[in-house]
Amino acid sequence: MxxxxxxxxxxxxxxxxxxxxxxxxxxxxxADPIKVGSFLSVTGPAAFLGDPEQKTLELYVEKINAAGGVLGRKLELVAYDSGGNAEKARTFVKRLIEQDKVDVIVGGSTTGETMAVVPLVEAAQVPFISLAGAVVIVEPVKKWVFKTPHTDRMACEKIFIDMQSRKFSKIALISGPGGFDKSMRGQCLGVAKKYGIEVIADETYGGGDTDMTAQLTKIKNTAGVQAVLNAGFGQGPAIVTKNYRQIGVSMPLYQSHGVASKEFIKLAGPAAEGVRLPAAALLVADSLPQSDAQRSVVVSYKNEYESRFKSEVSTFGGHAYDGLYIVVEAMKKAGGTDKAKVRDAIEATHGFMGTAGVFNMSPTDHMGLDLSAFRMLEVKGGNWTLVK
Amino acid sequence: MQSRPILVGLASPRTGGMLALAGVIALLPLFLSNKYFYDIVVLVGLNAIVCVGLNLLIGYAGQISLGHAGFFGAGAYGSAILASRFGWPPIAAMLATTLAVALLAYLVGRPILRLKGHYLAMATLGMGIIVFMVITTEDAYTGGPDGIAVVPFSIGGYVLQGERVWYWVVGALLLLAVWLAQNLIDSPAGRALRALHSSEVGAEVVGINAAKHKVMVFVISAVFASVAGSLAAHYSGFITPGKATFLHSIELVTMVVFGGMASTFGAVVGAAVLTTLPQLLAVFEDYEMMVFGAVMMGTMIFLPRGVVPSIARLFQARSKQQIGDKESGA
Amino acid sequence: MSAQFVQYLLTGLTVGAIYALVALGFSIIFNASHVINFAQGEFVMIGGMATVSLSAAGLPYLLAIPLAIVAAALVGLALEKFAVEPARGASVVTLIIITIGASIFLRGLAMVIWDKRFHALKPFTGDTPIPIGGATILPQSLWVLGVTLAIVLALTWFFGRTLLGKAMLATSHNRLAAQLVGINVRMVLFVSFGLSAALGAVAGILIAPITTTSYDVGVMLGLKGFAAAILGGLGSGVGAVVGGLVLGIAETMSAGYLSSAYKDAIAFVIILVVLFFLPSGLFGKRGGERV
Known part of the structure; x- marks a missing residue:
């Protein structure tokens, strides 16, 4: 064009x-190139998701093309910046489908954007791999919609299992204003009982808030709290962590997979010491044992990304990597870009080793990850370490 | 009016404008090659409806509102919740919501419209933010920041679906909105409003009930926003709080001022330009925001009265030279 | 209970001091031009981000901070020169839209020059919390409070004792009269943008070690600063400071004692109620509108 x-x-x-x-x-x-459409929050409050996702897609589309493309055809990435705005995302997806006539869509950094476009991709019958977190995307299953990140419910479960093993039963929850935060808060409240955990304080903070000591002081003064869980992403959790240490709360602090990048440790500084969170193995790629089946995938992605962009890898970019390769594998299996066949092939993804874990999709599971994909990490000496 | 020859009536900027708008709406589909373009135009139409209402408030009554996204959001969520969660017929949901928003605007408007200028801006901003916070926090009803799905609009069993159907519906409603706005402007109430704009105290002295008129326009503009919000929710099939944010309020005011205050067609043009611009600027990728900001600044610096009045003046000046005719109303 | 109260108060004061600095910036420009400068928050961002990148380049704070303030002031002056000045004579709403355009432009520029990530800034003097009456305060918060106080005193001196300051004050009271007695009104407008940009930058630098900073941090802080300026009464220096502190304390108290989910809403309700009884804010100019 x-x-x-x-x-x-x-x-x-x-x-x-x-x-x-x-x-x-x-x-x-x-042959014409295979068109991979994408819409990501490259700017706006969720830019920390969309930015590495877009970089990853660009990097790997380039690499795949350099290696001869897929089925002898080049990949062409058509990407738009939704700015985290669901309305914009919807229009861009119409553009991808109607104007750009893409073969498949990999994108949607946030749950709001993803859910806003679900009716469109369902109607147009285009395979769509979402990079957003919430469980509503794949539950109930939607025929054309898949996703690669772990769900927020899984994060809650992983955290609660860890809490159980440390004999905590009464916890406090503090969450941010975004869709990610609210959805995870809801999921955690929903599954807490199953793990014998009672949420006895439930606080929130606003977007762009500069200080959360008030909420944390309230939690600190709630009798019986044994641990605190912060569901949130972006700058909020860093401020929560700093304030947490400032007012001298001694209970263990858990963060969500929403801050699973080295950046969180940089932002929170020494206050991050001892913070635990569930995350994909990508964050601890180098310290995985040689025997770990995931090691080669995550180490290679980490090295590629970091040497190209000179910035720390995050699990978010990894979701885009997983999405792109699941699509590529499916196209190879389907022997073309016929949308229905590609969809069926994606649904049949089995044993695919991605940065987030092993994907085993099925007609009832359009994500395909299980709890084993999550590792419990702890910040020690300014770095992520595996909790044994 | 009736005794005037039809031709003169057509030549008057008002009627001429209506006809031109109707013509554009009728002919535009010839240039819309796919659903994506229809979609953009439908969004333009919905924004234009809000802006035509908002322009009555800003352009004619001279009162600024930085909270109209709140009314838009209230309309959208009212319809969405009543129709999708409680199973109301969409038309009933929309009417009930519109009434509720009108009542809200009246209750809020009465005290805050006593405020002047920037204080009024602050009060409307605060109101908009409170609406936004309620929408994001009460997630049991609203679905929170991730939004909720909305059932399609239907009237008596006929389901409005597809960009093309919506195009005609929104087009017709936009014409209706413009017609209503123009009638209001030409009515005695409209003259009172304009008097308010130039001098509130002066208007009071000649016996205009400033407070009553301001509240009336505030309610009307809120109703326009609410209806557009309801329609937008049904049209998109999904609604998030993004449409109720402070930034969207700013966007709406910008559309009105950009197109030209005190010009109904200016509001339509402003909505069209600012809704399409992000689509056109997508090619700039990382520079998109910079270019958007620069376009906004540049236009307002060089066309401070907004696009439509500035251009209209240019034409008027030219025709004045040619015919020496006297200037028609602004 | 009382330790809790002290904690809320200390937090509220720190947050409020930042709001106050931003509000002062709004008021200074409003006085000179009757324009609400919606790019005020972007000055806050430029201060923080410039300090981050200058100190990442190896400059010590003693150099990086003044340079960042100067950079923001220059942007402020450029905004006046290239965007506000050419639109002289346009309506106030048009000028407001220009400043909104400017804020989008500056945010876009910052995104391109720097990046979209959050950045931490090292506290000026360590981060060991200082206990006060059962509560704690960060050394950085003391910096925030101390510098804000110093700035308020300096501004009082500037507007009360210096010729330029008095000229600016006179212009705000009556532009035409000021012009008649020989005050260069355009100069006043120019200086006011530089000054309030510098104030915004100071706020951005002070708060960055506490909250981290990013290219869009100015949006919320700008909004809160505007709210504070209105609450105090537009154009009033005392009002801006009191408005900022009241807003900050109201927010933390409602988060602490009422509902953290609705704390911002509660703060806005307070503003609405205040405006209902005092339509020109706490310290705003009273009296009839000029016809």
């Missing part, structure tokens, strides 16, 4: 077009 515009006037434009044609001729691929 762009080459056509460039060709019209200047010489440089013509040269570029010529270069494009030579390139295409050089690779001798007659």
């Amino acid at each position: 762009k080459s056509k515009q460039a060709g019209s006037s200047i010489k440089r434009g013509l040269a570029a077009v010529a270069a494009v044609f030579t390139l295409m001729a050089g690779t001798a691929i007659a």
Whole structure:
């Protein structure tokens, strides 16, 4: 599309077009590229999700093409920035489907964006892999919708199992204003009983809040609290962690998988010491034992990403990696881009080793991860370590 | 009016504008090659309905509101909750919601419209934020920040679905909104409003009940926003609190001012430009925000009265030179 | 119970002091131009982000902080020169939209120059909490309170004792009269943007070690600062400070004693109630509107 515009006037434009044609001729691929559509929160409050996701997609589409593409066809990434706005996401997905005519969609950084476009992809019958967390995306199962991140319910369960093993039964919950925070809060309240855990304090903070000592003081003064769980992402949890130490709360602090990146430790500083959270093995790639089946995948992704972008890897980019490769594998299996066949192949994903764990999808499970995909991590000496 | 020859009536900017708008709506589908383009135009139409109402408040009554996204959100969620959670017929849900929002606007408007200028801006902003907080916090009903699914709109068994159907519905409603707004402006109440804009004390002196008129316009503009919100919820099939944020309130005011205050068609143009712009700017990727901000600043610096009045003045100035005719109303 | 109260109060004062600095910026520009500068929050962001990147480049705070403040002030001056000045004579609402455009532009620029991530800034003097009456306060909070106090005193001196300050004050009271007695009103407008940008930057730098900073941190702080300025009474220096502190304390007290989910809503309800009884805020100019 762009080459056509460039060709019209200047010489440089013509040269570029010529270069494009030579390139295409050089690779001798007659077929059209396979179009992978994406809409991500590259800016806005969820930029910390969308940014690494987009980078990962760009990086790996490039790598796959350099290695000859998929089924002899190049991949073409068509990505839009939704800014975390569900309304914008909806319009961009219409654009992907109607205008760009993509073969498959990998995207949707937040649950709100994802749920807003679900009716569209269902109606247009386009395979869609969401990169958002909440359990509502895949429960109930929607025919054309899949997702790669662990659900918030799994995070709650993993945390509660750890709490159980430490003999905690009365906890406090503090959560942020976003969809991720609210959804996880709801899920945690829902499954707490199953693990014999009682939530006896339930506080929240607002977007852009600069201080949470008031909420934490209230929790500190609630009799019987044995541990505190913070469901949130972005800057909120870092402030919570700092305030937590400032007012001298001594109970163990749990964070969610929403802050599963080195950045959290940087932001919270020494206050992060001792914080536990459930996360994919990616964060501790280098300290995984050689025997760990996941090691090669996560180490290679980590190295690729960090050497290319000079910034720390996060599990969020990993979800995009998983999504892209699940799609690519499915296309190979389906032998083309026929949407229904690709969908069936995605649903039949079995034993796929991704950065988040092993995916075993089925007609009743459009995510395919189990609790073993989560590892309990603790911050020690300014780094993530595996809890034994 | 009736004795005036039809041709003159057509030539008057009001009627001419209505006809032009109707013409654009009728002919636009020729250029819309797929559902994506229809979608953009439907969103433009919905925003334009809000802006036509908001323009009555800002442009004619001279009262600023930084909380209209609150009314839009209240309309959207009222419809969504009543229709989807309680199974009301969408039309009944919409009517009930509109009434409730009108009542809310009246109750809120009476005390806060005593405030002037920026204090009023603050009060409306506060009201909008409170609506937003209720929507995000009461997730048992509203689905919280992740939003809720909304059933399609239906009237007596006929289900409104698909971008093309919605295009005509929204197009017709926009024409209705513009017609209502223009009639209001030309009515005695409208003249009272304009008097308010230029001098509130002056208006009171000549016996205009400033408070009553301001509240009336505030309620009308809230109703426009609420109806557009209800329709948007049904059209999208999914609604999130993003549409009730402070930023969306700012966006709406910007549309009105961008297109041209005190110009109903300006409000429509403003809505069209600012709704389409992000789609056009998507090619700039990381620079999108910068370019958007620069376009906003540049337009307001060089066309301080907004796009439509500035251009209209240009034409008027030219035709004045040519015919020496006297200027028609602003 | 009382230790709890002290904690809420200390927190409220710290947050409130930041709101106050932002509110002062709003008021100074409002006085000079009757414009609500919606890019005020972006100055806060520029202060924080510039300090982060300058100190990451190896500059010590003693250099990085003044440079960041100067950078923000320059942006403020540029905003006046290239966006507000050319639109002279436009209506107030048009000017407001220009500042909104500017805030989007600056946020976009910051995103491109820096990045979209959150950044931490090292506290000026350590982060060992200091116990006060059963509660604790961070050394950085003392910096926030101390610097805010110093700035308030400095501004009092500036507006009360210096020629430029008096000229600015005179302009705010009656622009035409000020012009008639030979005050360069355009100069006043220019200076006011520089000054309030610098104030915003100071707020951004002071708070960054407590909260972290990012390219869009200005949105919320700008909004709260505006609320504080209105609560206190637009254009009133005392009002901005009191408004900021009251808003900060109201927020933490409602989070502590009432509902943390609705704390912002409660703060806004308080503002609405205050405006209902005092339509020009706590310390705003009273009296009839000029016809």
